[in-house]
Amino acid sequence: MTKVKICGLKERQHVQAAVEIGADAIGFVFAPSKRRVTVEQAQQLVKHVPNGVLKIGVFVNPSAEELRTAVEGVPLDYVQYHGEESPEFISQQGYPAIKALSVRGAEDVQMAANYDVDYYLFDAPGTDFKGGSGHTFDWTLLEMVGIPREKLILAGGLQAENIEEAVSLVSPSMVDVSSGVETDGVKDIAKITAFIQAVKKGRA
Numbered sequence: 001m002t003k004v005k006i007c008g009l010k011e012r013q014h015v016q017a018a019v020e021i022g023a024d025a026i027g028f029v030f031a032p033s034k035r036r037v038t039v040e041q042a043q044q045l046v047k048h049v050p051n052g053v054l055k056i057g058v059f060v061n062p063s064a065e066e067l068r069t070a071v072e073g074v075p076l077d078y079v080q081y082h083g084e085e086s087p088e089f090i091s092q093q094g095y096p097a098i099k100a101l102s103v104r105g106a107e108d109v110q111m112a113a114n115y116d117v118d119y120y121l122f123d124a125p126g127t128d129f130k131g132g133s134g135h136t137f138d139w140t141l142l143e144m145v146g147i148p149r150e151k152l153i154l155a156g157g158l159q160a161e162n163i164e165e166a167v168s169l170v171s172p173s174m175v176d177v178s179s180g181v182e183t184d185g186v187k188d189i190a191k192i193t194a195f196i197q198a199v200k201k202g203r204a
């Protein structure tokens with residue numbers, strides 16, 4: 001059963017739509033991004049996220065204080081580390097953790113072995129920001145990854161049109177999308193619907 005994370009939500013109506021359509025996780029970006037939200041904004045948005053839907057905060061090289069404020073203040077279920085955070089820093093924070101790795105080549109995939117986290121997220125390298133580029137990477141590089149599929153999250157340029165192929169090749173535990181459910185930089189409820197339905201169709 002592949003789970004779906006809809007990331008980079010900033011508007012109440014998009015959060016409500018994503019959970020109603022069947023998202024398993026909602027992502028809030030606290031890192032530099034056109035999708036960035038404050039802790040105060042996220043606190044308002046999570047009022048529309050029911051129990052059972054994961055609330056994930058996306059950070060890039062955060063300080064311990066920044067993390068504590070968001071994890072406790074929102075509150076968040078998982079921290080997604082999307083920068084160059086060290087294995088030691090992540091384990092010292094003690095939060096349920098997702099480590100994102102930007103994949104240019106096989107050596108980036110092998111970096112996963114250095115981390116002891118709940119999930120490993122593989123994404124394309126960012127352009128303007130560290131993530132959310134809308135670009136895909138070579139999914140076949142994940143064939144060599146020696147981590148269990150139930151700990152693997154696939155991201156990067158996913159959309160309704162390519163998600164079936166991606167899930168079939170990678171068999172991730174969760175898929176994560178941001179740009180692929182937007183039109184002109186704004187979340188698009190029709191695209192969110194098409195994406196979630198395409199993943200759920202593959203679950204049958």
Ligand SMILES: O=C(O)c1ccccc1N[C@@H]1O[C@H](COP(=O)(O)O)[C@@H](O)[C@H]1O
Pocket residue numbers: 007008027029031032033034035036058060082100121123129130131132133134135155156157158176177178179180
């Ligand atoms: O979405 C962002 O703006 C973002 C900014 C900084 C770090 C991570 C970000 N999002 C993550 O990027 C990937 C892929 O997004 P896309 O579907 O290719 O647009 C995903 O893991 C988001 O959580």
